[in-house]
Amino acid sequence: MLSKRSQYALKALSYLTEKYQKGPVLISEISKKKKIPLKFLENILLELKSIGVLDSKKGKGGGYFLIKQPAKIRVADVIRKVNGPIAMLPCVSLYFYERCKDCDEKNCMLHDMMIEVRDATLNILEKRTLVDLLSDR
Amino acid sequence: MLSKRSQYALKALSYLTEKYQKGPVLISEISKKKKIPLKFLENILLELKSIGVLDSKKGKGGGYFLIKQPAKIRVADVIRKVNGPIAMLPCVSLYFYERCKDCDEKNCMLHDMMIEVRDATLNILEKRTLVDLLSDR
DNA sequence: AAATAAGTCTACTTGGTTGGTAGGGTAAAT
DNA sequence: ATTTACCCTACCAACCAAGTAGACTTATTT
Numbered sequence: 625m626l627s628k629r630s631q632y633a634l635k636a637l638s639y640l641t642e643k644y645q646k647g648p649v650l651i652s653e654i655s656k657k658k659k660i661p662l663k664f665l666e667n668i669l670l671e672l673k674s675i676g677v678l679d680s681k682k683g684k685g686g687g688y689f690l691i692k693q694p695a696k697i698r699v700a701d702v703i704r705k706v707n708g709p710i711a712m713l714p715c716v717s718l719y720f721y722e723r724c725k726d727c728d729e730k731n732c733m734l735h736d737m738m739i740e741v742r743d744a745t746l747n748i749l750e751k752r753t754l755v756d757l758l759s760d761r
Numbered sequence: 762m763l764s765k766r767s768q769y770a771l772k773a774l775s776y777l778t779e780k781y782q783k784g785p786v787l788i789s790e791i792s793k794k795k796k797i798p799l800k801f802l803e804n805i806l807l808e809l810k811s812i813g814v815l816d817s818k819k820g821k822g823g824g825y826f827l828i829k830q831p832a833k834i835r836v837a838d839v840i841r842k843v844n845g846p847i848a849m850l851p852c853v854s855l856y857f858y859e860r861c862k863d864c865d866e867k868n869c870m871l872h873d874m875m876i877e878v879r880d881a882t883l884n885i886l887e888k889r890t891l892v893d894l895l896s897d898r
Numbered sequence: 899a900a901a902t903a904a905g906t907c908t909a910c911t912t913g914g915t916t917g918g919t920a921g922g923g924t925a926a927a928t
Numbered sequence: 929a930t931t932t933a934c935c936c937t938a939c940c941a942a943c944c945a946a947g948t949a950g951a952c953t954t955a956t957t958t
Contacts, residue, residue, distance in 0.1 A: 626849045626875075628917060634871060651934075664918055670935070683926030684932045699874065712763045726796050733894045734771060737836070737885065738763075744881035748874065757870045765946065788905075801947055807906070820955025821903045 630707040632660045633668050637702060638757040640678065641694040648680070648687030668706065675705045690754075699757070700749035710749065711742040718742075767844040769797045770805050774839060775894040777815065778831040785817070785824030805843065812842045827891075836894070837886035847886065848879040855879075 635658045643649050651669060655662040669688055672678055679691045690697070703710060704719055714722035716738045727735065772795045780786050788806060792799040806825055809815055816828045827834070840847060841856055851859035853875045864872065 625846060625851075627915090631850075631871070648933095650932095661918065663920080666934075667918095667936095680934060681926080682924075682932085682934050683928090685927070686925090686933050688934085709762060713768075714762075733896060734768070737889055737893070740885050741882050744885060745878050748877050748881060752874055756874065759870060764944095785904095787903095798947060800949080803905075804907095804947090817905060818955080819903085819905045819953075821957065823904050823955075825905085 626703070627707050629664075629668060630703050632658075632665060633672060633702055633706045634699065634757060636660060636665060636669060637672070637677070637690075637694075637697065637754050640688060640690050641754045641758060644690050644694055648685065648689050650687045654688070671706060672702070675701060677702075694754040697754045698750055699752045699754070700746060703749065710745055711738065713738045716742050718746075763840070764844050766801075766805060767840050769795070769802060770809060770839055770843045771836065771894060773797060773802060773806060774809070774814070774827075774834065774891050777825060777827050778891045778895060781827050781831055785822065785826050787824045791825070808843060809839070812838060814839075831891040834891045835887055836889045836891070837883060840886065847882055848875065850875045853879050855883075 636654050639654050639658055640649060651666055652662060654660065654669075655665050660668075669678070669680070673680070677690060677692050677697050678688055680686065680688045700710060709717040709720040711717040711720075713724065713735070714720060715724035715727070715735060724732075724735075773791050776791050776795055777786060788803055789799060791797065791806075792802050797805075806815070806817070810817070814827060814829050814834050815825055817823065817825045837847065846854040846857040848854040848857075850861065850872070851857060852861035852864070852872060861869075861872075
């Protein structure tokens, strides 16, 4: 399941996509328009800065804004940052890989099946970008 | 992410698949062979009875055994019982549906994308059965 | 009938995660 | 210097995951 955090992140980013290249947008504005608790949203946006999709300006006239083309910001990357792994098992995760004890990956059928699931999922989430999230309203 | 519970469930069932129609198997045997904490496993097996894939006999010579052909027991159904929803959002879940507030499903692109992900996932997990989990060792 | 084997049931614990909230600090513009 | 707005740290309640403990019930064997 996607966390609230991820859903909020995507909603906020989709709002910023609508306002792309129109100057900084207040956290409070996003919060109000997308019905996201303000302080929670602050925290999420801050985290998103680390994947280089947005930046902020302080002081009057400040706010958040995308610094990357919305069409180049992949849904998968947002989810990975905010939610964590997309795969169903650590041992099949590309970005959060962890070896699994008590299971030889070479001949574990569960492993193989979960790789298939991962690929099918990524095939969708890595092709979709913020632009695909629009017409959301 | 799949819970330990689900992984244990699938491992236990795959062991029972190997022993299909060879009489009851002790929880303690499964526990030892598959390295699953005994009391935790007890609990999981008990829960699995409710989806009608296995039954048990008490007393000496007792144990657990499959009552359905392994080739007809779908991985997806096991996961649903033990782990919960497979979909990434409640509003796109087939078996655990919940309407999402603050998002009109009719024109929420996130919703549509997650339906795609769900279908891609189910296309794999509903086609695979316990038999496909073998050769696991 | 008693002993033993085995699953059943209830309850508890421990640790981590989720979804927040509170409040002061810092930087930038006017 | 004041105001605006993001930054940072800390905290909290509720929930869930993973597992443990122990008594209870049912079935078999002697």
